[in-house]
Amino acid sequence: METGILLFSLVAVIVIGTSLGMLISRNAVYSALFLVLNFSAVAVLYITLGAPFIAMAQVTVYAGAIMVLFLFVIMQLGAERLEDEWKNRRQHMLAILFAVIFLGEIFWLAILQSGLPTTALIMPPSDYASPSQIGMTLFSNYLLPFEITSFILLVAIIGAVVLTRTEIPVKKPVVRPGKE
Amino acid sequence: MVPVSYYLALAVIMFFIGIVGVLVRRNALIVFMSLELMFNAANLVLVTFARQFGAMNGQITVFFVMTVAAAEVAIGLALMVVIFRTKHSIDIDQVNSLKG
Numbered sequence: 001m002e003t004g005i006l007l008f009s010l011v012a013v014i015v016i017g018t019s020l021g022m023l024i025s026r027n028a029v030y031s032a033l034f035l036v037l038n039f040s041a042v043a044v045l046y047i048t049l050g051a052p053f054i055a056m057a058q059v060t061v062y063a064g065a066i067m068v069l070f071l072f073v074i075m076q077l078g079a080e081r082l083e084d085e086w087k088n089r090r091q092h093m094l095a096i097l098f099a100v101i102f103l104g105e106i107f108w109l110a111i112l113q114s115g116l117p118t119t120a121l122i123m124p125p126s127d128y129a130s131p132s133q134i135g136m137t138l139f140s141n142y143l144l145p146f147e148i149t150s151f152i153l154l155v156a157i158i159g160a161v162v163l164t165r166t167e168i169p170v171k172k173p174v175v176r177p178g179k180e
Numbered sequence: 181m182v183p184v185s186y187y188l189a190l191a192v193i194m195f196f197i198g199i200v201g202v203l204v205r206r207n208a209l210i211v212f213m214s215l216e217l218m219f220n221a222a223n224l225v226l227v228t229f230a231r232q233f234g235a236m237n238g239q240i241t242v243f244f245v246m247t248v249a250a251a252e253v254a255i256g257l258a259l260m261v262v263i264f265r266t267k268h269s270i271d272i273d274q275v276n277s278l279k280g
Contacts, residue, residue, distance in 0.1 A: 008182045012190050019197040019217060028209050035213050042220055045187070049231045054242050058223075061246050066216065066253050073257045074209055077264050095203035103196040110192065111185050129230075129239055137236045138243070149247045156251035160258040 007048065014041040027081060032070045039063040053131045187228040194221035208260055208270040212253070219249050 018038040022031045039062040046055035127133060138146055194217055201214025223242045230238025264270050 004181045008186060012186075015190060016193055016197075019194055022210075022213055022217065023197055023201045023205070028207060031210055031213055035216065038217070039220065042224060045190075045224060046227055048182070049187070049227050051227050051231070051239055051242075054223075054227060054239055057243065057246060061250060062216070062220070066250055069253060069257060070209065070213065073261065077261065077270065092204050096200060099196055099199045099203060102199065103192065106192050106195075107189070111188055116184050116188075125234075128234065129236060133236065134239065137240055142240050145244060149244060152248060152251050156254045160254045163255070163258040164261050 004048070008045075011041050011044050011048075014038075015045070028074045029071065032067055032074060035070075036063045036067045039067070051129050053129065053134050184228055184232050187224060191221040191224040191228070194218075194224070206271050206273055208263075208272050208275075211272060212256055212260075216249065216253070219245060 015038055018034045018041065021034040022038065025031045025034060039058060043055040043058040043063070046052070046058060198214045198218035198221065201217065202211050205211055205214065223245055226238040226242050226245070228238075230236065260270055263275060267274050
C-alpha cells in the first residue's frame, strides 16, 4: 500500500475515533481533550494537503487557544458531569435517524454523484501556500475582510467582558455645593 | 497521494458526528464542541478544494472561519457562564423560559 494512503487512513481513524470519543464521553473534560487530539490530527491532514501555515494556525488557535478556553470554563463552572441519564430516548432515535439520512444524502450527492476525479491529487508547485504567499494574498486581495475580522474580534472581547461582568457599580449622586 | 473524495468523505463523517452531537447531547458545552467539529469539517473541505484547484482562496477563507469561530466561542462561553449563574445548570433543556 502506498505510504500516502497509509498515512491518510491512520489519521482518518484517529479523527473519527476522537470525534466519537468526544460525542460519547460522559465527562466534558475528556470530551475537550478528545477534541484537542482531533484538531491536531486534522492539522496533520492540512500538512498533507499542502497547507502548512493553516496547520500551524489550527494547532495554535484551535487546539491551543479555543480548547484552553473551553477547559477553563468547564472547570470554572464545575460542569463536567451534568447529564447522567439519557432522557428523551425517542427524540434521540429520531435525531440520529435524520442525521443518518443526511449523511447518506451528502455521500450520494457530494461524493458518488459529483463526478470528482478519482485520481490522486497532483503535486502542487513548491511555493504553493507558503506563508509568504498567504501573507501577500491576505494583505492585497483580502485586506478589507481582514480589517473587518479585527473589528469582529474587538466586538467579541467587549461583549464577553460586558456579559460576564458581575456587578454594575452604583453611581453616587454628585453633590454640587452652592447649587441649591 | 490520496484522491479528493477521501478527504471529502472524512469531512462528511466529521460533520455527521457534529450534527449528532448537537442534536443528542444536552450539556451545552458539548453542543459547542460539536459545533467546533462541524467548523473543522467545513475547513477541511475548503482546504481540500483549494488544493484541488491550486488556488489560495480556500485557505484564506479558512483563516476567516477560524477567526469568527474564536469570536463565537468567546461570546458563547460568556453567555454560558451567565446562564449558569442564573439557572445553576447548563443543561439546554433547562433553558426553556420562552416555551409557551
